[in-house]
Each structure stands twice: as structure tokens, then as C-alpha cells.
Amino acid sequence: MDTIEAPHPFCQLFVPGALAVQVRVHLRPGPVISSAPHEGANTMSVRSEDPADPQKAPSPESPEELEARLFRMRHSCAHLLAAAVSALWPQAKFGVGPAIKFGFYYDIELETPLGPKELDRIEQKMRELRKKKLPYERQELPIDDAIAEMARRNQTYKVELLKLLKDKGSTAVAAETGDDSVVSEGGGAATVSFYKTGEFVDLCRGPHVANSIEIGAFKLTTVAGAYWRGDERNPQLQRVYGLCFASEDDLKRHIELLEEAKRRDHRRLGVELDLFAFSDLVGPGLPLFTPKGTLVRRLLEDFVQGLQEPHGYTRVAIPHLTKNDLYKVSGHWDKFQDDLFHVRGKGGEEFCMKPMNCPHHTQIFACRQRSYRDLPLRFSEVTSVYRDEVPGALQGLSRVRMITQDDAHVFCLPEQVEDEAMRIYDIIDGFYRPFGMQLAVRLSLWDEKKPDKYLGTKDRWEATQEALRAVLRKRGATWVEEAGEAAFYGPKIDFTAKDALDRSWQLATIQLDFTLPERFNLTYIAPDGQPARPAMLHRAILGSVERFMAVLIEHYAGAFPVWLSPVQAVVVPIADRHNEYAAQVVATLKALAVKNALGGGIRAEVDDSRESMQKKIRNAQLQKIPYMLVVGDREAAEGQVAVRLRSGADLKAMPLAQFIARITHEVETRSDTPA
């Protein structure tokens, strides 16, 4: 598994009303730097399987080579940062400092809290050092000498890494630290390499630029706390993040992309488009959905319900409170009781707000005797669960305390599992198709090194994981597998999407579970008259409705396709005397019977405010309303509307009937935004 995300020249950007596209960040070859295999010490003794190995690069201009060069530059920039910090604060201790997508970071232990002022100072120092044309000198040391040297320099974290390297070899260290920058020669760890930049010496695999002057444009961005080796029991270091690109232009372009990402941030658009709000009195992580936001939710829920109906799903309803006993039996209690909202009844009974629905659904299964003839049973509902997330984790609609799920549980014969998973996959495909969203597929496996985090035997886990793998293969899917991401009761197929700031969020999920049926002793009567154990599938299509809304708002930058737009058309009368005709147009649109519209026809409004026509158009534009229908004397006389799209395109006047045919078709087919 890769432990460092190699930098790559692409930045994903969503464009409104279109398939997600990849926008190329322009990378120019830039100044010639040490990329040739025969050049300088900095590329010496690089292992041939190293992804950054220049020997593997087919040509100096290839994208792979550009990537490798950027990666090297970013990595060297991290060292430059450390060198600068070291010069300013000689007592600083260093953790790990890898290259990451778009830049680098370095973890530093230092008494002085690093704020913006300090970042400025550090950045200035970095520029100073860069200009000194410091060579990046590689040297190799026997590991015991290395430990002694780092101990002499009081670099306790480096000593810790070296000792781990010595004992375990590099792979284990890389996996644990997320840093791949240390090298062991061969399987053991007899020798390690160092890089010297000015006075600063760092344990590092390399490769690096030959000279600091080869580092392109960089900018320190932020500082954050990060636990040493990712473990919250360890001390927290200060992690300084920076951007690094080949040229000033590239850096500037990237900063502009970040600004664009901010503009499409759902938290900002949610306020501007009046979709949802937060209230200090209600509390953090508890979004309030306005009429417009609620309409979008209802449309999404309606869509998914319609898709699953042909697959035999039936609706159920459960209370949002339960006795704790339910979760004690399910096995959740031990693991999650601290993350539940607890409620006390009058008589002192202990309840909690439900953090999930599966245990309740098992009780619907169990409420009467089931026959193999009844299976599969597919219980579904759109309902909320409540989780007491740590405050620092909350984030707009992406991470909330009341999560609305389009949840369902399928109880079936073990031999029906694959077919049911395929049906769920069908629903997911059908649902996501109109959005043109790029979803990544992940098979979430258990972590066999931590079996106590999970219920069930190793054999059971391996078998269920293989069952999901079979589904993915049959589907022709491309997926990644990740250990430790499974639910405690079983493996999952997870579908994730990225938000405007490039953070991944889980949306749809298919989870296989042989554990809960056992814990709740669920049985059906098999053909032989004996009780048998059903299998259970958990699934969600949108995942969390709130999170899905967040991703969707950013995906479309707020410009929803017509079928999802809270207001689909604004009629703009040119002067007051056209208000009456405008009202007629709206009445006609609203009276239509349109599929996928939740009743009420086309959602149209008159803008009869006392503004100029231009201002009304601007207002509709800012609200990202797909259609503006301008009506003046000519349109009123001829029963027409002058159609303008939010793209700015003017479709000119057309008979109202023609517009109706157009918009109705778009809504009913859930087609994407008009161009």
C-alpha cells in the first residue's frame, strides 16, 4: 500500500452541470535539474523499484518524469523547511517530512507555537537558504553510527525511527509513520542514508534535487497539530504544510484553484442559496434545512425510493430512542457507548438515541417466525441516527451529529447474498448515473492484526471478504482494498466521492454481515423444517443525506440540474404591465403534471419586485436558477416566453408550449443542466 500520495499534475475540479473533469495544472519542464540518471550524488544508490527512480523514466519530458521531478522538489522543499526551522530554532526536533500532493509538510517539536508570523519568518529563511545554492549531499552510514549521530544531535524522533528501522526494516516503519523517506538497504537495515542541506542533516531515502536553487516556487500555508506516528497517545507535533510547484505561475494557478474550491464550498453556497442553516441555540453539527434545501432532499429521497421499489424493498419505521439493551446485545455498546447520546426516562430507565438502525431492523425480522419462503426480506427507511461526534470532527453537512440515512437491511439465505448485493449495486448505479459524479470504489477489509476490534472468526472474515470481491469482479469494477476500514461486524464495499477541497467522503455502502444475525439469534425455518441462520446485508445509497447534499452542492457548484433545482424557472416581467401575463405563465407551469417533480408541476416564480429587468436577471443568475423567462409586450401578445439560461445563453422567444416540452423532458429524464 502506498503510504505517500505521490504528487500528480492533475487537480480534479467539478464543473457545474457536467461530468466531473480533470483540469490539468500546467506543468512546464522548467529549469533543467538533476533528473538524468548519471548525474550527481543525489541519485546514487536509489533502488530501481523506487517510483521516483529516474532510470525508469522513459524520457525527460514524460508526465512520469515531470511528476518525479516535482516529487523530488517537494521533498527537498520539506528539507529546506526543516533547515530553516533548525536555523531559527536550533532546539527543534524533527519528526517526518514527506512530499505530498501539491507540496510537503514537516512535523516539528518546538516549544514556540508556530503561527502566521513564524511561518513568514520561516518562509523568508527558506528563500534565503535556497538562494545560497546549498547542495543536497547524500551520505550513507552504518545504522548504529546513524543512531549515535542523531542522538548526539538530540533528534529523539529520528533515533526512534532508526531503532525501528533496525529492528523491523523500513516497510514497517513506513507503514506506521506514513513516511516513506527512510531507506534500508536490502531486507535488514545495515546502512541508512542521510542528506545534508547546509547545516541540516536528515535521515532520508531521497532522492533530492542536487541543489537548493532547483527548488521551484513554494509557499507555507498552514500549521496543524499532528500526533507523532499518528497515535493520539503520542506527543503532538506541529505540522507545517507548504505548497511547492515548479514555477511561480504554477503556484499561482494552484492558489487560484483553491480559491475556486472555496467558492464552491457547500457551507458558503448553502447560505447563499438558502438551502440550510445552523443555529447556535440548536447546536453544532445540527443543520436546519430550509424549504429549498428540504425540497432537494425530498427529490433525492424520492429518486432512490423509486429505484429500489422494483427490487422488492418495503418500508418500515422505528423509534429513534431505544433501551440500551438493544446495543448491548448487538455488540455496539462496548465499542460505542461513549459516542451515543444518552437519555434517561422518568423511572430512571436508560435509553439512548439510536446511532444506527440495523439492530432495530433485526427485531422486525425477529417479531414473527420466518420461513425460507419469506426470504429475502428487504426493510428500508429514510431515517436519522444520532452520534456524538468529537467536536473537532464536525464539518458543515459533511460531518454532522444527526445523520439521515436511506438505510436498508436485507435478510436472506446465504446463497442469496451475491444476488442481493448485485441488486444493490444496480440501485447505486442507477442513482449515481444522472449526476455524472466520479465515485471511487473501496473494498473495506478488517485488520487482521487487530482482531479484537471485530466480531467473528478469521475464517468468517475471509469468506465474507471473498464474497464481496466476487461481486466486484462480476461487476467489472475497479477498486482498491483497504485493511482496517471494515465495520466491526463485517466487510464493506464503500463508494466515496471527493469534495471541493479534495477531501474524500463515503457515500454509498454495501455491507455484509453474518455477525448480527448470530448475536440476535435470528432464524428462519429451512426446507428441512429446522431453524437456520439468515445472512444480512446493510446498505445505503446516498449514505448520509446531509453528506450527499454537501457533495452534490459542490459537485454542481450550487447550479443544480433542472430536476433538482428548488426554483426551476423565474418569470421576469419587463414592466409592471406584464405582471399579469407572467402570473399566467407561472400558473400554467405549476399546473403541469410532471414526472419526478413531487407534484406541483414546474417550480416557477414571478419576479414582480420593483427592480429593473436587468437586476431581476442578475438576481436569478446569482440564485443559479436554470431558466429565466423574460416576458414583455411581444411575448404577452403572442403567448411566448423569451428563454435565457443561467449560462447566459439567450434562446430567444419561443411559444410557451415549446418551453414546456423542453423543460418537462429535462425534468422527467433527469437530464443534466442545459448548456
Place this chain on the structure above:
RNA sequence: GCCACUGUAGCUCAGCGGUAGAGCAGCGGUUUCGUAAACCGCAGGUCCUGGGUUCAAGUCCCAGCAGUGGCUCCA
């Protein structure tokens, strides 16, 4: 929960020891307009909350609350 930063009008922000400001939005009036901002006027603020320093605190200090970016977590 941890680290850093931020909190001034509905929104975006300026002011950074000495009488609270702008643009947009809102309200009132004038204008009735052909595809992204007509004009004039009015109103609007315990400067997040609570303590402290000071003759004087949006402004400095402390604590809390909330938000932002990370870390940890994410059934």
C-alpha cells in the same frame, strides 16, 4: 478531544487603546426599463460571551462558546 487561526450590521469585510464604518441585502420614495447591479433617502451593531488590565477596551490579557484548517475519530 488535541494543535493553530478566526469571531465587528442579514452577507462580505475595514477599523487594532480615545465618539462604531463601507459595499451588498432590507425598508420608504422616485423610475416601468429587452437579457448579470436605475436613482434618492432611511433604518440597522451588548463589536461572540464572561472576567481582567487601563483614566479609557472591537482593539491588550485570561476563560468559555462557535467557526475554519489539520491530527485523532468516523458503527
